[in-house]
Amino acid sequence: MTQPTKQFASHADVEEKQVSFVKLSDNAYAYTAEGDPNTGIIIGDDAVMVIDTQATPVMAQDVIRRIREVTDKPIKYVVLSHYHAVRVLGASAYAPEQVIASRDTYDLIVERGEQDKASEIGRFPRLFRNVESVPAGLTWPTITFQGAMSIWLGRLEVQLLQLGRGHTKGDTVAWLPEQKILFSGDLVEFDATPYAGDAYFEDWPQTLDNIARLEPRALVPGRGAALTTPESVAQGLAGTRAFIADLHASVKAGVAAGKDLNAVYKDTFAVMKQKYGHWVIFDHCMPFDVTRCYDEVTQFRDPRVWTAERDQEMWRTLEG
Numbered sequence: 001m002t003q004p005t006k007q008f009a010s011h012a013d014v015e016e017k018q019v020s021f022v023k024l025s026d027n028a029y030a031y032t033a034e035g036d037p038n039t040g041i042i043i044g045d046d047a048v049m050v051i052d053t054q055a056t057p058v059m060a061q062d063v064i065r066r067i068r069e070v071t072d073k074p075i076k077y078v079v080l081s082h083y084h085a086v087r088v089l090g091a092s093a094y095a096p097e098q099v100i101a102s103r104d105t106y107d108l109i110v111e112r113g114e115q116d117k118a119s120e121i122g123r124f125p126r127l128f129r130n131v132e133s134v135p136a137g138l139t140w141p142t143i144t145f146q147g148a149m150s151i152w153l154g155r156l157e158v159q160l161l162q163l164g165r166g167h168t169k170g171d172t173v174a175w176l177p178e179q180k181i182l183f184s185g186d187l188v189e190f191d192a193t194p195y196a197g198d199a200y201f202e203d204w205p206q207t208l209d210n211i212a213r214l215e216p217r218a219l220v221p222g223r224g225a226a227l228t229t230p231e232s233v234a235q236g237l238a239g240t241r242a243f244i245a246d247l248h249a250s251v252k253a254g255v256a257a258g259k260d261l262n263a264v265y266k267d268t269f270a271v272m273k274q275k276y277g278h279w280v281i282f283d284h285c286m287p288f289d290v291t292r293c294y295d296e297v298t299q300f301r302d303p304r305v306w307t308a309e310r311d312q313e314m315w316r317t318l319e320g
């Protein structure tokens with residue numbers, strides 16, 4: 001295989017991030033790292049639930065260290081907001097009793113888990129720098145659900161909800177109905193570029209409406225700082241929606257004008273750069289996001305599987 005003339009944008013990203021561990025209530029914490037993938041923590045009466053695991057068991061150890069500063073209750077549950085390797089492959093570090101995901105996420109792991117793992121490890125060398133600590137094989141859910149389920153951590157109810165497709169087909173949010181705190185996974189980002197390589201552009205805005213309808217008073221996005229007021233939650237939802245809608249509109253206009261993917265990419269990149277170029281991983285996400293959007297607008301209702309080879313081929317076409 002020939003080498004790409006230009007490395008993935010993420011290969012130039014080597015700077016360590018500052019971790020924050022933010023208390024949202026007596027039961028809810030956010031582990032965030034300046035735009036790197038976040039982890040949510042829910043502490044109930046008798047057990048701890050972790051939402052998204054970090055990329056490797058070595059990275060997950062830092063989450064566990066923070067959890068142990070605030071509770072010694074056992075970590076019984078890991079919830080996967082979706083199937084992406086960068087959020088899943090740290091799971092073994094927690095030694096959970098159960099790994100919970102939507103049935104749609106389970107189906108995606110069956111269908112494309114192996115390819116996604118290889119592809120994401122190639123994309124994010126910094127996040128996967130301890131990749132040797134990931135056990136062989138994939139992380140498999142032990143409980144799946146469709147639509148909604150409640151987990152009771154003693155008297156604390158955690159609702160796991162599928163509010164619609166967006167970032168992937170299987171997106172799941174975790175919701176504390178009493179406290180109105182939401183863990184959104186990558187459906188919502190804050191000051192970070194939404195990755196939309198496996199997305200449903202038609203559906204995503206409606207799913208954001210469904211999140212807004214819950215009226216969260218705090219929200220832990222997939223990337224970026226925890227949103228700790230209703231005003232900042234609204235800002236996070238609006239920013240994500242604007243990015244998705246603007247990109248979708250630009251691609252639709254390009255396709256309607258008969259332009260090919262390359263031309264649509266260049267136009268869309270230029271338009272989006274002005275408004276969103278300062279968000280983390282912008283340069284990294286744009287080729288994947290525009291390629292997927294172009295697919296959806298032209299002929300592929302469902303996202304095609306990314307492989308390490310397809311990643312390189314796409315990158316050469318658009319950025320070479």
Ligand SMILES: [Zn+2]
Nearest residue numbers: 082084167186
């Ligand atoms: Zn993701």
